[in-house]
Amino acid sequence: MTISKTAIAGSGIIGSSWAIVYARSGLDVAIYDRNPDNRASLMARIGKALDESSALFAPGETTADVLARIVVHDNLEAALVGADFVHECIEEKLESKKTIFAEFDRLTGPETILATTTSSFPVSQFASDLGCRDRCIVVHPATPPHLLPVTEICAAPFTSPGVFDATFRFMERCGQTPVHIKKEIPSFVLNRMQAALVVEMFRCLNEDLISPADIDKIISQGFGLRWAFLGPFEGVDLNATGGIRQYLENFGFLFNNMANELGFADVVTPHSIDLLEDYTRTKIPLDSLGEKVSWRDQSIIALRLLKDERGTVDRA
Amino acid sequence: MTISKTAIAGSGIIGSSWAIVYARSGLDVAIYDRNPDNRASLMARIGKALDESSALFAPGETTADVLARIVVHDNLEAALVGADFVHECIEEKLESKKTIFAEFDRLTGPETILATTTSSFPVSQFASDLGCRDRCIVVHPATPPHLLPVTEICAAPFTSPGVFDATFRFMERCGQTPVHIKKEIPSFVLNRMQAALVVEMFRCLNEDLISPADIDKIISQGFGLRWAFLGPFEGVDLNATGGIRQYLENFGFLFNNMANELGFADVVTPHSIDLLEDYTRTKIPLDSLGEKVSWRDQSIIALRLLKDERGTVDRA
Structure with missing residues (x-):
């Protein structure tokens, strides 16, 4: 049709x-x-x-x-x-x-x-x-x-x-x-992912760990520069020469600690690592990760120059 | 010195x-x-x-x-x-x-x-x-x-x-x-915020709601385009003509629902709304929000063109 x-x-x-x-x-x-x-x-x-x-x-x-x-x-x-x-x-x-x-x-x-x-x-x-x-x-x-x-x-x-x-x-x-x-759930996934981040931002604010302005900067002067080009999973894939499997096998406990703190079971499991390995290795073979790191870095630099050019309309 | x-x-x-x-x-x-x-x-x-x-x-x-x-x-x-x-x-x-x-x-x-x-x-x-x-x-x-x-x-x-x-x-x-x-806490704030998002991504993956590739796209083809320029709080400030106070008074329950689901008390409170109102109204007055929306939109468009230009090194 x-x-x-x-x-x-x-x-x-x-x-x-x-x-x-x-x-x-x-x-x-x-x-x-x-x-x-x-x-x-x-x-x-x-x-x-x-x-x-x-x-x-x-x-x-x-x-x-x-x-x-x-x-x-x-x-x-x-x-x-x-x-x-x-x-x-x-x-x-x-x-x-x-x-x-x-x-x-x-x-x-x-x-x-x-x-x-x-x-x-x-x-x-x-x-x-x-x-x-x-x-x-x-x-x-x-x-x-x-x-x-x-x-x-x-x-x-x-x-x-x-x-x-x-x-x-x-x-x-x-x-x-x-x-x-894939399944009918209220509010779907997109807003749920955003809410997870925003709720944590509110928790840090309410615990008086950091000011609202500084919380925003962690995204707009930090992760946002990377996430403009790469999803977080494919970003993690670039953090170890052995890709996401190697990274998660070594450092997945950091995410599991956070999950446990939130009252969840471990999220990084042999099954989720397999899924992410399939996903990332279909995207790009291990021996090309270095090329992708360079591409990411050049992309971030280009974005920083674009941001300098765009300036701001904020007063403060 | x-x-x-x-x-x-x-x-x-x-x-x-x-x-x-x-x-x-x-x-x-x-x-x-x-x-x-x-x-x-x-x-x-x-x-x-x-x-x-x-x-x-x-x-x-x-x-x-x-x-x-x-x-x-x-x-x-x-x-x-x-x-x-x-x-x-x-x-x-x-x-x-x-x-x-x-x-x-x-x-x-x-x-x-x-x-x-x-x-x-x-x-x-x-x-x-x-x-x-x-x-x-x-x-x-x-x-x-x-x-x-x-x-x-x-x-x-x-x-x-x-x-x-x-x-x-x-x-x-x-x-x-x-x-x-402002306070000494293990792992500080930056990694805690990232982990909150990534843990939720893992939860959606483990519940088989969505593929890893699609989870990444929610960021790299969605929120990441906005967060490259704006922190999430100042982003929310642009979602209502009355700014972040009006938005949170009307829709803050959405974040509180998520917080409650995670086992936390409400995160959007009169106190946190006051803090965010102070922050955003110092940044930019309400009557200039329209100008900031245009700036955001033009910035996103410029980023999309930059992304088209940068292409990808992925095979799939």
């Missing part, structure tokens, strides 16, 4: 950002909002965000070209006509999701993919009883998706594998980075 | 990186290592790292200029002669720290600052009984310090305030970003 027209329900920060993702990928976008004020401001909001992100357009495209693919609707049914991919981006309330997915069920054909941008609710919580349930899937981004590519894809047990595959490929085609959440 | 000569004990990854930080800042560096192989390879290792990081040199400087400030010693006493700032970078064993700080005590004058790059041991664990104890202080970086600026500074209760202040200013002068760890 080729997706050529998308429909979006809800034109807030996330809905309008998805409109940009789809329209700059060459797709037609029909965007519905029941709120007249939101509709009235929408094209100006999108136009501004497009102007500010034109560096991410396809070669030769202008804001006007992209904007011309977007149509605003005050009527859901009209917005859905001909849509191959529908993205629900309304308020984060379970009852509201139930209501609008029942509408989708009534108003869309059997080939239309029905995605939700929810950050909280697995599909099973609101679409289990609908005839369209095999076409329903979570497509939850980092905010905003037109700037941050990573996007969680989480199917319900009843979602059709074809819908999952088509959604995954569609996100890739749109320049996003889909990641597969 | 003006620091013009530094001495470093231990020429491993961290010791040689600190030598780069100091030498490229115009300081003389005497570096001691008891291991002949380490000494034999040292200047070549530093020369390579200098060539690769020459973009961070002061204007007009060359690798040869910087290298000319570094002298390798096979004798600790000779290395310490005339040093204003000594940085211990030897193996991470408590007994070894005790031994070498006793040597520092014997061999240095009353004005010399004695820093340790330890990632584990507060000064009180190994220097309490020494006459030099008021000059001892932890100066622990992200790895490697010549690329990642953030550096933890942790004084013992008996460290002189003058030594703390001089060390803090010295790090700033060297282009590092010092952060103040």
Whole structure:
């Protein structure tokens, strides 16, 4: 199935950002909002965000070209006509999701993919009883998706594998980075990972170990420079000449100490080491790690120069 | 006190990186290592790292200029002669720290600052009984310090305030970003924050929620793009027009849910909100948040273009 027209329900920060993702990928976008004020401001909001992100357009495209693919609707049914991919981006309330997915069920054909941008609710919580349930899937981004590519894809047990595959490929085609959440859990993984870090930041703050400004600097003048290019696991892979297996066999106890302190069993286990060994050695062989270290270091230096160039808008 | 000569004990990854930080800042560096192989390879290792990081040199400087400030010693006493700032970078064993700080005590004058790059041991664990104890202080970086600026500074209760202040200013002068760890705790804050995130990554992996590759992408194609420029707290400040106070009053429960799930009390409290409000509103007034959002977004776009340019050395 080729997706050529998308429909979006809800034109807030996330809905309008998805409109940009789809329209700059060459797709037609029909965007519905029941709120007249939101509709009235929408094209100006999108136009501004497009102007500010034109560096991410396809070669030769202008804001006007992209904007011309977007149509605003005050009527859901009209917005859905001909849509191959529908993205629900309304308020984060379970009852509201139930209501609008029942509408989708009534108003869309059997080939239309029905995605939700929810950050909280697995599909099973609101679409289990609908005839369209095999076409329903979570497509939850980092905010905003037109700037941050990573996007969680989480199917319900009843979602059709074809819908999952088509959604995954569609996100890739749109320049996003889909990641597969394999089980339906509330709040998925992305926000859970962020919360784990932020909770620890709060704990250090509340214990008066360090000031808020200094906590932020540990990320923005430290790990953030590395994580801009490398996930933490592949980062660990560069910390020993024998790669992640060697590192974790020697120093995994440091993570286990932290896990135990948090009340968890050991997290670094023979099984998790095997998984990470498979992952990293598929990515890059051991004898090329030195090359990757140089690439990382050059990337960090380039980022530092970029940061110097960008300066700051803070007063202090 | 003006620091013009530094001495470093231990020429491993961290010791040689600190030598780069100091030498490229115009300081003389005497570096001691008891291991002949380490000494034999040292200047070549530093020369390579200098060539690769020459973009961070002061204007007009060359690798040869910087290298000319570094002298390798096979004798600790000779290395310490005339040093204003000594940085211990030897193996991470408590007994070894005790031994070498006793040597520092014997061999240095009353004005010399004695820093340790330890990632584990507060000064009180190994220097309490020494006459030099008021000059001892932890100066622990992200790895490697010549690329990642953030550096933890942790004084013992008996460290002189003058030594703390001089060390803090010295790090700033060297282009590092010092952060103040206010209490002596094992492993300090930087590694604790990293471990909190990595432990959660392992938990998601071990629960088979998501693949290792996809976990890494959540950072490298998601939060990492933001954290390269903004600490998470100042990032949260941009999530509501009323800033971090408004955001946390509305959505702080999300972090508290995570904290409770981890077995902690609420972390978002009136007190922590006050601290974060003071921090962020000193940084930037509410009516300039829109400007900062634009700056963040433009920064992320510039980073995405940089990443496209840098490509990857991974095979898969």
